[in-house]
Amino acid sequence: MFHLIEKQISERVAEHVRARYNVENVAALEQPKQASFGELAIPVAFHLARQLKQAPRAIAGQIVADLGALEGVSALEVAGNGYINVRLDRGRYADGVLKGTGESREKVPGKIIVEHTNINPNKAAHIGHLRNAILGDTFVRMLRRGGCNVEVQNYIDNTGVQVADVVAGFHFLETKSAADVEQLLRDPAVRFDYYCWDLYARVSTHFNGHPEDLAWRLNTLHEIEHRTGDRAHLAAIVSNAIVGYHLATMQRLGIQYDVLPRESEILHLKFWETAFEQLKARQAIYFETEGKNKGCWVMPASAFKEQTREDTEDSKVIVRSNNTVTYVGKDIAYQLWKFGLLGKDFFYRPWKQVDGHTVYVSTSDPQPAGAPSFGHGDSVYNVIDSRQSYLQDVVVAGLRALGYDQQANRSIHFSYEMVALSPRTCVELGIELSEEDKKRPYVEVSGRKGLGVKADDLIDKLIEKALEEVDARHPEAPAAERRTVATQIAVGALRYFMLKYTRNSVIAFDFQEALSFEGETGPYVQYTAVRARNILRKLAERGEQLPDFARELDAAALQRQLASEDFWQLLLIASKADSAVDRAISSGEPAHVAKYAFQLAQAFNNFYHGYPVLTEENREKRIFLLWMTDYFRAQLEQTLSVLGIFVPDYM
């Protein structure tokens, strides 16, 4: 509701300023510093002051006089040095909220592609991957809430070095055949993704001590690329199995995908060759004949770097002198496909169906009709950590060099900082720290060293902790039910933890903080929603029906109740859910939704503590309190669903 009236007023003011002063783009509204100043503040007089060479306060006075009465506004006041504070007509506003005016959102045309997760399918997922997936999934939920059509892609690099290393580990270090590995997969005592986690670390260590064995990797890569030999078969077994684990891990957090484009198909359907022809034809890349990059196809540094100094040393190699393409090259081809610019498509087959949602995976062979259309996005968000910003810049430069400026502008690197480990948590994990590391605020995780916290371990630990709390509070409830509740709490805690930090803040992961269920946490917000539901449930237990609020509460009644500043402020914050999501979308910051959810919960807990609902004797007030309770419940649930957090039946 709030975002509607905000928009109305903002447009009205912009129109007036344009007509009266011939000035554009000055109508952004603000939240007043204090609630007592009103609901919205218009700082337009400050912006006009410079051009009109008049005091802001005088201009503000003039504008207020000229604007006259605004719909839904009870007063405009000049305040401070020249603010115009807006006071809304409370009864009307509440009536709009109650009748649900403007709550249905318009569909936004076009398709947005969000690519996230993208974990190398060679070992178990860790907390860094969780941040990626949770950020990406939440952003998707935000966009969908905002009315956007979103396609979720999870890119699978099943032919890369990381997979090759684990395959080499099985083949050379453990001398296991494909059949042996399949046997391992069937062994219920073996957690295959964990097994690979350790094996990958062992292989990395081995290569450090025996660099001559790096040929294993090259040979394996070669076999995988040409789909021949035992190791290619092994790679398929390993990567398919690990993808299964990754999807299962993410499913625990309510994260799903629409399509899994794989590098194997990018290779075999010759996506790169097509892109290569385009890049050559448009002279986006050139064949280097001298210097250290002699014999390579390179993209000039001027294409993706700010300073245009001619320095061929900084050029980015796209095709190596041995004629193989780099990762960035393949990524350019993939990005072109996402926009429907490649002139080629994958084939698709269903991978798996979970909760009625089918995930498709790319294949290189024609399939019976029935798969949806993928790709052809109007804008693309790549959720990738900030360490890869340089490569993302190169990809975007590739599009630009091909003349796809619009698509380049709509290729958004949705970057975020890494998840590291707090020194305290390293100690808990038994990781040895150097004296230097102990002084650092955080220590970087490393898959190669097998150093990190596995996603499923963390989730299990959270469930265990939550279960202790649930058991203590509800010993009479069935065990299976308690487990469900504990799982929902654990997921709420984890998702909120990953979302409460803004994207460019490094998270120093700390068990003690992540396992906290109090204060600014997911469980706090969940608990609040449970409280609201409990009131309504108690009402039903007494054999009472929820009143027909729209019939019982007319504008006059709402006006009477909302004369209370407390109630008015509560209604206001609860009505800002869509506003919060809009703001979070435009700033690209899921943390803003998390922050709002917490503030909403705080407001309700205040209300809960101060105003007993069921025992209220005044009829009108009781109905009003019930309405507030039900409205808060709905807004809390809606906001939590945007965050991907469930509300348990009890806590």
Add this chain to the structure above:
RNA sequence: GCGCCCGUAGCUCAGCUGGAUAGAGCGAUUGGCUUCGAACCAAUAGGCCGGGGGUUCGAGUCCCUCCGGGCGCGCCA
């Protein structure tokens, strides 16, 4: 060396395109459960917003510079 990010309360972090008296959680101290279940609420203490210049009517926010920390900069991905 070059590029990007960060520096705000004891700790962890917010602070929306520059705006009114800089906020929250944790921790500390104190108080509140016969209740719509305290995973909660209330109160108190705690700040030269890293330092210094500048732009502006106005700077935590923009520019410059210095200090401190992180991450990138491969014919790896």
